[in-house]
Amino acid sequence: MSNFQKGKVDIVAVAKAAKVSPSTVSRTFNHPNLVSPATRKKINRAVQRLGYIRNRAAQTMHGKRSGTIGLVVPTINHAIFAEVIQAFSDSIDKAGFSLLLASHGYDLDREYAMVRKFLEHRVDGVALVGLEHSDATARLIEQQKIPALAIWNYSEDSILPCVGADNRLAGRLATEHLLALGHRDIGLIFPQTNGNDRAQHRISAVHAALNEMGISVPSEHESEAPYSVSQAKQAALTLLAKHSRPTALLCGNDVIAQGALFAAQSLGLKVPDDLSIIGIGDFKGSADVEPGLTTIRIPAETIGKLAGERFTDYITSDDPKPFRICCEVERIVRGTTSPSTVH
Amino acid sequence: MSNFQKGKVDIVAVAKAAKVSPSTVSRTFNHPNLVSPATRKKINRAVQRLGYIRNRAAQTMHGKRSGTIGLVVPTINHAIFAEVIQAFSDSIDKAGFSLLLASHGYDLDREYAMVRKFLEHRVDGVALVGLEHSDATARLIEQQKIPALAIWNYSEDSILPCVGADNRLAGRLATEHLLALGHRDIGLIFPQTNGNDRAQHRISAVHAALNEMGISVPSEHESEAPYSVSQAKQAALTLLAKHSRPTALLCGNDVIAQGALFAAQSLGLKVPDDLSIIGIGDFKGSADVEPGLTTIRIPAETIGKLAGERFTDYITSDDPKPFRICCEVERIVRGTTSPSTVH
DNA sequence: AATAGTATTGCAAATGTTTTCATAAATTCG
DNA sequence: CGAATTTATGAAAACATTTGCAATACTATT
Structure with missing residues (x-):
């Protein structure tokens, strides 16, 4: 009970307390098999007594991994990203x-600034959302040879390793579902596509699928909404107030779809009888609204989990092989879509 | 165009390229005013050319701050925590x-394990959610003299500096609102209180307020639900199916309240006419359900923002003064509550 | 009992910075 | 113009580790 509070407890304080050399203490942590059980015990006792905590900053300086991974997301405060971050x-x-x-x-x-910041911290890898990034970011990653991963989006020609879903397919599936139900007059509410390749992929696939059927969406049936239930509700209200109302609404994500649902309800429209609504994402809660939201499920949790596993493997491997993983999207039919009654 | 790729670019590589000493390079970053504009320019050019990125691990070893703050939350994947994390x-x-x-x-x-992990990374401070933590955690913080902050909860006798709201008051306000509307038969759905002092404070205040009015809640009107709309919906369905149904439901948070709302709707009950529902939290989206959810607003964004500002001040100050900040809760009356029709 | 081999430990150099101190150059002032 | 400041730079020590190498102590083998 002597040197508890006085000064820093570093590896040499522990060494002193255990009457061994600092090297031995270090070895106890990093190569325990190289030090005799007896000394190991002495050292562990000293560690306990002094409350020593290893200093990763010092380790990192030796070319050891920092043990950190940087993740840059567009925003934390979205059901969908929160889920992927958690996983x-x-x-x-x-x-x-x-x-x-x-x-x-x-x-x-x-995004670039954040990656740079992470690089200063010497992260062992950096994960980004989506496949679209600034040239500066790409150069930085290339130049610094930092392991990088794109999550959320899958593309077979992604430059970075990626774990994600095919958003084009999601857009197509949503469209085909409505078409199969006989809808021809389809309204679109999507987020801005600027710097958001997920939305961009989805909407272009939607348009492609509609074109194949010779359908085009009149511009007054196409609307932009930010990622927020309330603003989406507003946008939907405006769109639905138009003289010629579409029979179905295809929404860029489930948050928008929920907003649309509430908008329809507050206009006294029966969903799905008067209006079908389909979202993309299958967020937590989408199953629970009344009626349950029909949507294209993007498996956020699976993506996050898989991304974490594969990326850490990649980082710790001596000879890392790039990878691209495509997580399946899936049509989830619930209560907000039904056959078109217009013939 | 010589030493681009070959080997590490560290401060001495930059120094060499700019034909100055490493000290001068370091100074250019840390005390730019101490180095002449001319050399500064030379150095900056070299930095650009080599793509040098400062190494915070090495800085940290010098007792400089690491520039990181650790935040440990119960879960990321909740509307409410996501909001506070973002801010x-x-x-x-x-x-x-x-x-x-x-x-x-x-x-x-x-939680303890996470704090320890952060300590290894030499975070400059650690923020925790709530005021209840294990003894080991408290000891660790005390012993390591690491700046620590409790967010989300406010209490005047908190040991740690704190930024948060008074959850007891929130519980009381919710109760008083229902009482003022004439409800005497009130159902309760709360999360588990184990290791969750927020919920614990809320529910004890609710019971206290009810007691003062001589009201006790029959056990079949009190239910526990995890933090999930769907499971809360289940719990509410069970509770509302009981022969004697309460006239109002007081829910431990808005997620549960939403679940209760959907449950009521799927049972064909009119909210608020047949059943009043009040939540606590005012999550994103609570305003947008139909009808809008009456709730006690806990200003997550304000808490997160304020916590960040005050904590960084605290950390960077030479003589930090502990602080406790109480963010106001507020009753938000929307469409899910109305006067009791039972007399 | 001597030798070879193995297990255990310590020494010292290295990692990438920052900072104190010392020195040199430039500026001011009487 | 020389002394006194001030400004700009460099040398070297310090920070907390890890690890290659060398030294020592132990075991097993003959």
Whole structure:
């Protein structure tokens, strides 16, 4: 009970307390099999007594991994990203890594800044959302040779390793579902596609699928809404107030779809009888609204989990092989869609 | 165009390229006013050319701050925590800090483990959710003299500095609102209170307020639900199916309240005419359900923002003064509550 | 009992910075 | 113009580790 409070407890304080050399203490942590059980016990006791905590900063300086992975998301405060962050965090935690998290608010220049910041912290890898990033970001990753991962989106020609879903397919499936139900007059509410390749892929697939059927969407039936139930509700209200109302609404994500649902309800429209609504995402809660939301499920949790597992493998492997993983999207039919009654 | 790729670019590589000493390079970053504009320019050019990125691990070893703050939350994947994380992240980012994030899943032993992990990374401070933590965690914080902050909850006798709301008051306000509307037969759906002092404070205040009116809640009108719309919906369905149905439902948070709302709707009950529902939290989306959810607003964003600002101040101050900040809760009356029709 | 081999430990160099101190150059002032 | 400041730079020590190498102590083998 002597040197508890006095000064820093570093590895040499522990060494002194255990009457061994600092090297031995270090070895006890890093190569326990190289030190005799007896000394190991002495050292552990000293560690306990002094409350020593290893200093990863010092380790990192030796070329050891920092044990951190940086994740940059557009925003944390979305059902869907929260889910993927949670799964990713849990997953890398299992592999002994800590999560550095930042958001860029759909601004790719801020994304760059965040990646840089993470690089200063010497993260062992950086994960980004989506496949579209600024040239500066791409250069930075290339130049610094930092392991990087794109999550959320899948594309067979992605430059970075990726774990995600095919958003084009999601858009197509949603469209085909409505078409199969006989809808020909389809309204579209999507988020801005600027710097958001997920939305961009989805909407272009929707248009493609409609074109194949010779359907085009009149511009007054196409609307843009930010990611927020209330603003989506507003947008839907405006769209639905138009003289010629579509028989179905295809929404860029489930948050927008929920907004649309509430808008329809507050206009006294019966969903799905008067109006069908389909979303994309299958967020937590989409199953629980009344009626349950029909949607194309993007398996956020699976993506996050898988991304974490594969990325940590990749990082810790001596000869890392790039990978691209496509997680299946799936049509989930619930209560907000029904056959068109117009013939 | 010589030493681009060959080997590490560290401060001495930059120094060499700019034909100055490493000290001068370091100074250019840390005390730019101490180095002449001319050399500064030379150095900056070299930095650009080589793509040098500062190494915070090495800085940290010098007793400089690591520039990271650890935040441990029960779970990331909740509307309410996502909101507070976002605000906190943005706020500390402005002050130049990076966020290390971890979740413990309402397990205080895991919380301890996460704090330890953060300590290894030499975070400059650690923020926890709530005021209830394991003894080990408290000891660790005390012993390591690491700046710590409790967010989300306010209490005047909190040991740690705190930024949060008075959850007891929230519980009381919710109760008083229902009582004022004439409800005497009130059902309760709350999350588990184990290791969750927020819920614990709320429910005890509810019971206290009811007691003062001589009201007690029959056990079949009191139910426990985890944090999930669907499971809350289930719990509410069971509760509402009882022969004697309460006239109002007081829910431990807005997610549960939403579940209750959907349950009521699927049972064909008119809200608020047949059943009043009040939540606590005012989550994103609570305003947008139909009818809008009456709730007690806990200003998550304000809490996160304020917490970030005050905590970074605290950390960077030479003589930090402890603080406790109470953010106001507020009754938000929307469409899910109305006067009791039973007399 | 001597030798070879193995298990255990310590020494010292290295990692990438920052900072104190010292020195040199430039500027001011009487 | 020389002394006194001030400004700009460099050398070297310090920070907390890890690890290659060397030294020592132990075991097993003949």
